[in-house]
Amino acid sequence: MSLPPNFLEELRLRTPLAALIGRSTKLTRAGRQWKGCCPFHGEKSPSFYVYDDHYHCFGCGAHGDAIAFVMQNQGATFPEAVERLAAEAGLEVPKATPQQARREAKARDLHGVLQAAAEAFQRRLRLPEGRPALDYLLRRGLSEETIRKFGLGWSGGGRGALAADLKGQGIEIRQLCEAGLMREGEGDQPPADLFFNRVMFPIRDRRGRIISFGGRILGDGQPKYVNGPETELFSKRRSLYGLDLAREAAFKGAPVVVAEGYMDVIALHQAGFGAAVAPLGTALTEDQLAELWRLTPEPLLCFDGDAAGMRAAARTAELALALLSPERRLGFVTLPKGDDPDTLIKGGGPRAFQAVLDAAQPLSGVLYDMVASRFPGATPESRAALRHALEEAAGKISDKFLAGEYRRALLDRFFASTRRPAPQPWTGGGRGERGGRGRTPIPAFTPPRPSIDPDQVRGEQARCLLAITAAHPWLLAEIEEALGQLDLPAGLPDRLRQCLLAWHAEAPALEAAALSDHLRKTEPEGWEWLRRFPRMLPAAVAPDALPKLVAEQWWYFFGRFRGEAALLAERQEAERDFAASGDPAAQTRLIRLNELLAAQRRGEIEEEAFGDAAGDPH
Structure with missing residues (x-):
């Protein structure tokens, strides 16, 4: 017995086709699709294209979906291909039961009922009773071609019209209720039409099969638009x-x-x-x-x-x-x-x-x-x-x-x-006190600014850079060489740098907790220095900071130490290293240096870098 169409559709939707086929042949982006050399015949130039829901080879004509690919590529039967894909997608293959067979037959039956209803609605649109509906569509600017393309129709103005239309085709009221075209009556009431006196809009699934209808009433009745109810075929x-x-x-x-x-x-x-x-x-x-x-x-x-x-x-x-x-x-x-x-x-x-x-x-x-x-x-x-x-x-x-x-x-x-814009010194606007004229303007008061201590600034920059490293030791794999070459201030910053590098050389795993314990024991003064004034530390010090933010802010402070001339020289060296080795670490270093230089030339200032790392950063 065949598997339920809904299950097979769900299986295809849960199987990314490019990822599946990419295991067998190298694929590259080609606009919104993927392309590569066909896995089914030898070729030197790619003619095999993978789309969202199917593949096609313009060389040998191979074509299909995820299930077909597993069958062609692995020599699997249809049930075997479905079993393999379902296991990967986390789906359970439905067992063949008489109940399932009845459901499949019912689904095919409902599609047929809905198609017959659509044809009946379209016929009624061309009858004299459907003329107001057709005039409405034409007044809305729709062409005859568009009306046919979308299968627009007319429900009929009287109750029971659809059942009467389809009775000659052997379609029963029970089937119309199951298809969402009629509803069961309450108590002793007979079943009633869901759509009457409405322009009808067929609703189709992605494969073009009618699964329900929407209807717009002519005139001022409410609701203006209605959709069919949930059925075995239709989920709004x-x-x-x-x-x-x-x-x-x-x-x-x-x-x-x-x-x-x-x-x-x-x-x-x-x-x-x-x-x-x-x-x-x-x-x-x-x-x-x-x-x-x-x-x-x-x-x-x-x-x-x-x-x-x-x-x-x-x-x-x-x-x-x-x-x-x-x-x-x-x-x-x-x-x-x-x-x-x-x-x-x-x-x-x-x-x-x-x-x-x-x-x-x-x-x-x-x-x-x-x-x-x-x-x-x-x-x-x-x-x-x-x-x-x-x-x-x-x-x-x-x-x-x-x-x-x-x-x-x-x-x-x-x-x-x-x-906030910088405040402008008040000049009096040509008037003296109390609006008088000719008085000398009161000079703006500018408080004296304290002088900036370059050594203090460099010391704080070093603290930020080392605090980020201590909070996220996984960085050391990327920045070990760069950290070792920095001209950090003597004293605590330099001692901490040496301690970090020595620990990295022997640590079995780059874990923040292990590094914290090591710093407490070997460099307690430096440990306390790193923890001082946590609100002044960058956001990257927070334990849950995103890796991208951590790396960006570390290299930001690195760039503040080095300056543009030194960064240019270092980039040249990184380019040589990457060209010679092709090593991913060398590539990452080159990318970071290029980003740093671009940011410095744009004059970027990371205002949000501070004040987010609340509490103990380690």
Whole structure:
């Protein structure tokens, strides 16, 4: 007996095809796809392409999905291939049972019922009773071709119309209820139509099979739009309107646009934006976001410019944060106030909508405004709450390196937006006291500034650099040579450096707790010096600091010691080392030096580097 289609679909979705095929042949990025030499026939130039849900060789014609690849590549039978992939995906293969056979037959039966209903709705649209619905669609600017492409129809104005239409095909009321087209009556009441006096919109799955319908009432009745109920085929939180058509357009490079409703999607397709989809009357769900990311790495979410649109955007952003990765991004499109995609295209044509797409911003660019809108005002309490909320938002991202980049971007903007302008000396504006004229202006009072002690500054820089090293000894594998060559101040800084390097040479594991014990015993004075004034230490000293932040701040202080001339010389040496050895450590060192030089030339100042490492950093 065949396996359930839903199980096989879930298995394919849980099996990243590029990762699976990459075990057998080297793949490289080619735009949004991957390419490599075909594993099924010998070739010198790549003609084998891997897409999200299938592969194709333009040389030998090999084609298929994840299951087909395991069968072709490993000589497995279909059941064996499914068993292997299911084990890797953490799925249990359903056992063949009579009940399962009945469910499969029922699913095929329901698809047939829904297809027959769609054809009946389309016929009724062309009958005299459907003329008001057809006129409505034509007034909305839809062409006859678009109406046919989306399979739009008319439900009929009387109850029982669909059952009467399909009775001649042997379709029973029980089947219409199971398909979500009718509902069982309460008590002694007969079953009732779910859709009547409505323009009908077929909802299809990613393979183009009808799984439910949506309907729009003509006139002023409520609700204006309704969707079919949850059935064995239809789950609202998993489905997207227009998905089957969007897959093909996205494959050809069209931007994936998420609009609000049926008519927006249809208007966008008709205007040339063929990868438009919409959720079904609810906010986007995790399942729908995952489906969008299967189409493109960065879908564009289209929201109205009013308060409701901003709230919807904020909800989606909050949901998406935990799911983001370097390969899973989001773009945000804000429409002019009072417009939706349909009205914008009617007023300005496709160019008007393309203009708002061109102005789309990534989530990283709009997240700050979304969070800041919850904390108006410039009081210390508001600023503290805002900063806490920004860090909390970045912390929701599960990819630690991406979370670090978001944190940096958000706090950079926080400091820039809350930085107070330098006060201007008061000159009196040409008036003396009490508004009199001709008086000598009161000179601005400028308090004397204490002189800066260069030795004290270098000592504090050394303390920061050594404190980061002591808190994260895993760094020593990367920075041992650089630390040994630094011209640190004599005394405690130099003694601590020697102690760290000696410990690294003998330590069985680079653990912070073991290093702390070693420093307490061998260099207690230096240990206390590192712990002094913890609020003045950089954020990288915190035990839970992200590795990227730790490395960046360590090299930042390293760069402060060396200066540009010394860094240039060191970069030349690093380039020679990497060219000679190709060693990953030499490459990392070269990358860090290039980043340091670029940052120094831009004049970057890491304002957030201090004051975050509360308490005992070790």
